[in-house]
Amino acid sequence: MKQAVHAVILAILLGSASPGFAEIEEARDLMEAGRFEEAREALLPAARSGNADAEELIGVMYALGLGVERDPERAFEWYLRSSLKGHPGAQSGLGWYYELGLGLPAPDLVRAYLWYGLSAIGGDPDAVLSLEEIQKRMTREEIERAQVLIDDYKPWMYPFR
Numbered sequence: 001m002k003q004a005v006h007a008v009i010l011a012i013l014l015g016s017a018s019p020g021f022a023e024i025e026e027a028r029d030l031m032e033a034g035r036f037e038e039a040r041e042a043l044l045p046a047a048r049s050g051n052a053d054a055e056e057l058i059g060v061m062y063a064l065g066l067g068v069e070r071d072p073e074r075a076f077e078w079y080l081r082s083s084l085k086g087h088p089g090a091q092s093g094l095g096w097y098y099e100l101g102l103g104l105p106a107p108d109l110v111r112a113y114l115w116y117g118l119s120a121i122g123g124d125p126d127a128v129l130s131l132e133e134i135q136k137r138m139t140r141e142e143i144e145r146a147q148v149l150i151d152d153y154k155p156w157m158y159p160f161r
Helices: 002-014 021-032 036-048 052-064 072-083 088-100 109-121 125-135 140-157
Strands: none
Touching: 021 036, 021 052, 036 052, 052 072, 052 088, 072 088, 088 109, 088 125, 109 125, 109 140
8 A cells, every 4th residue: 555655656746647747748759750730639638728838839839830820829828828827938938929019919028028027037047038138128117017017926926936
């Protein structure tokens, strides 16, 4: 009995027992093999269950047109779902979309800064560089507004950082 409990704990710690883990790993392998349609099908169940990694990968597929028609609006929406769960890669992607206005009526540097900032807090080193670059095009007031938004999101999204 004790060994069975230890096996379950080990499986959880290794991630193999987490929902969607196998589908996501399978989908990554399929993507590396260029089999994007199959990868998307493997990701959808986990994404529909709210898995941030799966949502982010589907966003990438729509952003780059991998196995689907390139669609900035749908990419934005998949990135948004994942970003709200604290996925740093998706947050950085969302920052990029706001910076350029992709899938949006117009660019929004304040929100781009917000998402790059959250991504940097989440550990994405590229987001730090994006923040430095975007600041060069922003007013002090815009940066202050963005920082207020970061301060609103941070305790909810990253309560221990």
